[in-house]
Amino acid sequence: MDNASAYGAEDCRFESCRGRNSFLQKMPTYQFEAARGPVIIGSLPLKLVFQWAVSMPGVGVVIAFIIGYTIHTSLMYDYEWVCRKVYLPSVSRLLNLPLERIAWNILSLSSVPLQLFVVMRQYILTFSTSPKQQYLRIVLVISSVFQSLFLTLLATVGERESGAFHVAFFSGFSVATITNYTVFTILMKCNVVEAPEHGRRRIFILLALMLVLPIIFVAFILHNVFCIPGTYEAFAIFEYLTIILIYSFHLSNFYLFSDPSQKILVCHRNGKLAPVRI
Numbered sequence: 356m357d358n359a360s361a362y363g364a365e366d367c368r369f370e371s372c373r374g375r376n377s378f379l380q381k382m383p384t385y386q387f388e389a390a391r392g393p394v395i396i397g398s399l400p401l402k403l404v405f406q407w408a409v410s411m412p413g414v415g416v417v418i419a420f421i422i423g424y425t426i427h428t429s430l431m432y433d434y435e436w437v438c439r440k441v442y443l444p445s446v447s448r449l450l451n452l453p454l455e456r457i458a459w460n461i462l463s464l465s466s467v468p469l470q471l472f473v474v475m476r477q478y479i480l481t482f483s484t485s486p487k488q489q490y491l492r493i494v495l496v497i498s499s500v501f502q503s504l505f506l507t508l509l510a511t512v513g514e515r516e517s518g519a520f521h522v523a524f525f526s527g528f529s530v531a532t533i534t535n536y537t538v539f540t541i542l543m544k545c546n547v548v549e550a551p552e553h554g555r556r557r558i559f560i561l562l563a564l565m566l567v568l569p570i571i572f573v574a575f576i577l578h579n580v581f582c583i584p585g586t587y588e589a590f591a592i593f594e595y596l597t598i599i600l601i602y603s604f605h606l607s608n609f610y611l612f613s614d615p616s617q618k619i620l621v622c623h624r625n626g627k628l629a630p631v632r633i
Contacts, residue, residue, distance in 0.1 A: 395620050395621070395622050396621045396622060397620075397621045398618040398619065398620050398621065399618060399619045399621070400615060400617070400618050400619075401472070401476060401612050401614075401617040401618060401619060402612045402613055402614070402615065402617070404469050404472050404473065404612075404619060405473055405476075405609070405612040407466065407469050408466050408469035408470045408472070408473050409466075409473075409602070409605045409606075411462040411463065411465055411466035411469075412459075412462060412463040412466055412506070413598075413602060414462055415450075415458050415459035415460075415461070415462035415463050416446065416449075416450070416459060416598070418455075418458040418459070418462075419449050419450055419452075419455035419456070419458055419459050420449065420455075422454055422455050422458070423444070423449050423452060423455050426454065427452055427454070427455070430452060431444035431448075431449065432444065436448075436578075436587060437578065437579050437582070438578075438579075438582035439582060439584070441587045441588065441591075442588065443587070443588045443591045443592070444591065445587070445590060445591035445594050446591070446594050446595065446598060447521070447525070447594065451521075459510060460510045460511065463506060463507075463509075463510045464507060464510055464511075467503045467506065467507055470499070470502075470503050471499075471500075471503065472619060473612075474495070474496060474499040474500075476611070476612065476617070477495060477499075477539060478492055478495065478496055480543075480546075480547060480611060481495070481539070481542035481543065481545075481546050481547065482546065483542070483545065483546050485545075488542060488545060488546070491538050491541060491542055492542065494534065494538050495535060495538045495539055495542065498531045498532075498534040498535035498538065499531075499535055501527065501531040502528065502531040502532055502535055505524050505525075505527040505528035505531055506528060508520075508524040508527075509521065509524050509525060509528060512524060522575070526572070529568045529571075532564070532601065533561075533564060533565060533568065536557075536560075536561050536564065536604055537561060540554075540557050540558060540561055543557070553607060553610070556607045557604065557607050557608070560600055560603050560604045560607060561604070563600050564597070564600050564601070564604070567593050567596050567597050567600060568597060570589070570593050571590055571593045571594060571597065574586045574587070574589040574590035574593065575590050578590060
């Protein structure tokens with residue numbers, strides 16, 4: 356029989372007692388400390404961001420047309436413009452009517468921050484180690500920023516405020532758009548493996564835009580300077596066509612944002628994490 360001393364007693368001459376002391380000496384102790392770091396608050400699919408960024412200005416135009424055809428029909432047809440009566444409403448006129456411009460301004464301006472996320476996706480997608488292509492990627496970003504800037508200016512300064520500034524802003528938007536689409540098409544051709552029909556469709560739309568935009572400016576000048584009959588109607592028709600082509604270009608790139616795993620994460624930089632054992 357082991358007559359070991361009681362637990363904690365001073366007399367510990369037996370094996371069982373010494374074993375207990377050895378166990379107590381080797382028993383580990385733990386400490387915990389609070390940890391802080393990036394915490395994911397939420398996420399937003401990039402596909403949804405692209406859809407919102409592209410559709411919001413278009414929805415604003417549609418709402419403006421609905422309001423115009425419902426309430427202000429007399430202001431859209433058979434109205435005096437510069438030197439004569441015109442019989443077809445242009446988009447720029449419609450979006451500058453007092454009530455119609457509200458929906459357009461709200462939706463187009465709200466889409467600008469979302470468009471910057473689309474630019475980031477394009478920049479990452481067209482990554483290349485080639486120095487020349489790096490310059491093109493910089494041009495891609497700069498032209499996208501100017502595109503958003505001129506869209507904002509077009510939404511806030513219309514023909515009612517200043518016709519000259521409105522035309523200048525539209526010219527800047529056109530140049531930025533053509534530059535952006537051209538550079539993006541080149542970078543996609545060089546760096547991304549895609550189905551041939553995507554590239555052909557993108558090039559066709561780009562060439563059509565390059566043809567249509569100069570016609571708009573020529574028709575505008577012929578009406579405002581020389582007052583040639585029919586030129587304002589041509590201006591309005593090609594303005595509609597420009598909007599259709601711009602949206603067609605965006606839709607041709609929709610598949611690039613269709614991966615559900617691509618998300619924008621909303622993080623807290625210094626959030627509280629689970630305690631860490633040390």
